[in-house]
Amino acid sequence: MKIIGPEARGRGRALGVSALALALVTSACGSAATPAGGTVAVALQEWAVVPARPSVNAGKVTFNVSNNGPDDPHEMVVIKTDLAPDKLPTDADGKVEEEGAGIEFIGEVESFDPGKSETATFELKPGKYALICNILQDEPDGSKEAHYKMGMLASFTVN
Numbered sequence: 001m002k003i004i005g006p007e008a009r010g011r012g013r014a015l016g017v018s019a020l021a022l023a024l025v026t027s028a029c030g031s032a033a034t035p036a037g038g039t040v041a042v043a044l045q046e047w048a049v050v051p052a053r054p055s056v057n058a059g060k061v062t063f064n065v066s067n068n069g070p071d072d073p074h075e076m077v078v079i080k081t082d083l084a085p086d087k088l089p090t091d092a093d094g095k096v097e098e099e100g101a102g103i104e105f106i107g108e109v110e111s112f113d114p115g116k117s118e119t120a121t122f123e124l125k126p127g128k129y130a131l132i133c134n135i136l137q138d139e140p141d142g143s144k145e146a147h148y149k150m151g152m153l154a155s156f157t158v159n
């Protein structure tokens, strides 16, 4: 009896460890096999950035971006920030400082013409984001028009 006792406990412990290891392997595989992400349609127009949905799951996120113009080329810059989208740091012309304090530049769909669409995919972590057009346009009268200041900004959340 004195011999069987410890032996049984030892066997039980070994079984417990291997069951735990199996559980860990299973959950690791599970999370790697399901990189959620998603697809977000975004309309750019004078003067707004309009995501078709307010949020998406973290992971590989594909933006299908349309420039609805009607007149100007636009771009879409993805910025990770806890700042309100209309309170980003700008220069004197009203262009957002993409390397500014409180801003993490993630990537962008570069300027493209009205009537066209572009697609880009970014790996996004959970958090608050701003989607903006950061074009600074030279006007015929010599002034500069910052699309961000004109209202081309939207808040966006990654869960």
Ligand SMILES: [Cu+2]
Residues within 6 Å of the ligand: 072, 073, 074, 075, 133, 134, 135, 147, 152
């Ligand atoms: Cu624009």
